Amino acid sequence: MGHLLQVQGDAPHTLFIGCSDARVVPELITASEPGELFVIRTAGNIVPAYAPGSDGVAASIEYAVAVLGVSDIVLCGHSGCGAMTALAESHDLSGAPAVAQWLQHADAARARTAARGDVRALVRQNVLAQLANLATHPSVAGALAEGTLTLHGWVYDIASGGVEALGGHAKVTVPAA
Template sequence: MQDLVDGVKKFQRDAFPERSALFRRLAAGQNPQALFIACSDSRVVPELITQCEPGELFVIRNAGNIVPPYGPEPGGVSATIEYAVVALGVSDVVICGHSDCGAMTAIATDADLSAMPAVRRWLGYADAAKAINRAHGHTCVHNGVNAMVHDNVIAQLVNIRTHPCVALALSQGRLSLHGWVYDIGSGKVGAYDGDARRFVSLADHPHACASGSADARDGSP
């Protein structure tokens, strides 16, 4: 805990003064350009990966970068998505998975989660990805987990479309969806191309978009 306290002191002493003008602006409100949905994994830091300053990203982090489908009793993820799209008017939503994800490893390997019932229920929102992953018939655990990470990003992109605010914004052409997978060891990011239906290098294809060209026309998946 002392490390955290020392970090606060260092922030107040060094980092805050260097960005004092930025923080004065942020004290009056926020105008983030994107909603970034990432895993809670301590190795995944959205602002570091994207090199964004405070105020540029509206962030949701949870186990497995999961987006539950919209339902009659929306939870915190649903409420945050709605606020980002309706109140803040973000133009982009990024759902970002990552390598060596513990949540996806648990699903791909049928880990015993009986001691963590809440985790087990939460990961049920990745059942569609699990079914697709199983159908691939992977020959090794590593390939199965890696594919599960990618399949889950695609599944969550499907789930987020069930949210009325997202569906409306997509149909009106004022929102784009992005599916990324961050590789911790190399720093590389793969992006899902909705038209090609495959992941490509974000560095080589910076305009890759998961929502695809059809969404701007008619809101179709």
């Protein structure tokens, strides 16, 4: 199947799923060259759990894993995330119903965050919740079972340029460009 869909020369090794926030630039965060990352950006770095039917996020994940054969997926949250701030502080989103509905995909993260208003904790819990959602996608579940794919949860600090790897103690600071 890969040879039918893959464009010659398109061979990234990592799928990077990050927030739509303009301050979150995957290639700068990872010091990557063009072509090294396949990128999905969504409000709040949200990945809905797999469900049958047409879905652009699911299709992009499947393409990266099943067709491009990426070996790593990085799911990256960030400091000062507007989506997580809106959830943590219970902002009125009645004027943005599509956003409110989209953010419901972070309900598990909100349920796991003890202190209301703790944006920092919610950002971290959201990365973990979205990694769990990601693992429900058949292509991801299959590659994980085969041992050909590794998932990584990161939190990028916009002010310092630092990256914290969740689930481990590794911290990396990416030099400013």
